[in-house]
Amino acid sequence: MATPASQADITLAIAFDAPTDATHARDLALNLGLPLLGLLADQQQPCPYQALLLVAGRQLAVQLTGKGAPGPLRVDFGSGAMRHRRKSGANELLGRAMGIGKKTQLRVLDGTAGLGRDAFVLADLGARVTLCERSAVVAHLLRSGIEAAVGSDDDWLSSVAQRMELRAGETCELSLLPGQFDVVYLDPMFPPRDKRAAVKKDMAVFQRLLGASASGAAAAELLGWALAQDVARVVVKRPVRAPALGERPVSHCIRGKTVRYDVYVLRSLTA
Numbered sequence: 621m622a623t624p625a626s627q628a629d630i631t632l633a634i635a636f637d638a639p640t641d642a643t644h645a646r647d648l649a650l651n652l653g654l655p656l657l658g659l660l661a662d663q664q665q666p667c668p669y670q671a672l673l674l675v676a677g678r679q680l681a682v683q684l685t686g687k688g689a690p691g692p693l694r695v696d697f698g699s700g701a702m703r704h705r706r707k708s709g710a711n712e713l714l715g716r717a718m719g720i721g722k723k724t725q726l727r728v729l730d731g732t733a734g735l736g737r738d739a740f741v742l743a744d745l746g747a748r749v750t751l752c753e754r755s756a757v758v759a760h761l762l763r764s765g766i767e768a769a770v771g772s773d774d775d776w777l778s779s780v781a782q783r784m785e786l787r788a789g790e791t792c793e794l795s796l797l798p799g800q801f802d803v804v805y806l807d808p809m810f811p812p813r814d815k816r817a818a819v820k821k822d823m824a825v826f827q828r829l830l831g832a833s834a835s836g837a838a839a840a841e842l843l844g845w846a847l848a849q850d851v852a853r854v855v856v857k858r859p860v861r862a863p864a865l866g867e868r869p870v871s872h873c874i875r876g877k878t879v880r881y882d883v884y885v886l887r888s889l890t891a
């Protein structure tokens with residue numbers, strides 16, 4: 621079951637860019653149980669909702685309303701930031717933690733898909749990634765981003781996105797077949813809600829969208845579920861100085877400047 625949009629920390633409604641988007645917007649409003657406002661250009665100011673889910677063609681975006689609101693949050697795998705991340709070398713740590721290269725076309729379950737950035741990196745490194753996301757709104761954003769990338773003219777972008785498959789809902793409710801995946805990847809991590817910290821604006825919007833659904837206990841439970849699956853390893857992304865999740869000792873860690881990947885080896889990846 622996906623987490624309903626009503627659990628967000630913000631009041632949310634749907635608006636659309638052009639009259640041709642009306643049907644898609646209405647279907648989405650019914651699906652998510654959100655109010656449908658109508659054309660974006662017709663909306664009254666100030667907007668009575670704190671954020672709008674904007675429909676523009678097949679692309680979705682979340683836009684906070686009000687003065688000084690940051691730009692829209694959308695899933696754009698072809699963005700400069702994603703292309704930069706591809707070249708920056710930071711992906712090597714994630715790839716090493718996951719065991720990329722130890723097996724051809726690693727099959728990964730990303731149990732905390734979010735905006736799909738890590739999953740895209742893994743798909744770009746050659747893995748086949750199934751992404752599971754429990755927030756219904758986030759899952760819709762992600763689906764629109766994957767579909768846009770698959771349909772892109774950019775062959776690289778399209779071929780990477782074709783290695784990504786989304787399932788909306790709670791990861792712990794998945795029934796995995798024995799050996800279906802090689803690695804379960806979990807990133808339950810959030811930047812601190814500390815106003816002094818420079819939490820990136822898009823991540824701040826993302827956190828408000830998810831509301832209070834994230835907790836340490838829930839993350840430890842998710843790790844327990846992952847460790848009980850028939851996979852070769854489980855990898856958990858953590859802030860570099862944070863304690864490990866759960867009780868089980870970590871097999872080894874791959875450390876970056878700000879994040880750490882805790883690797884739980886259950887069996888050999890090459891077996």
Ligand SMILES: C[S@@+](CC[C@H](N)C(=O)[O-])C[C@H]1O[C@@H](n2cnc3c(N)ncnc32)[C@H](O)[C@@H]1O
Pocket residue numbers: 731732733734735736737738739752753754755758789790791792807808809810830842
């Ligand atoms: C920190 S974000 C992950 C960011 C992601 N790694 C990325 O690169 O964009 C965590 C996400 O996991 C989702 N999530 C947390 N626990 C989950 C669970 N048990 N089942 C499915 N999704 C979950 C949250 O809704 C949130 O969107």
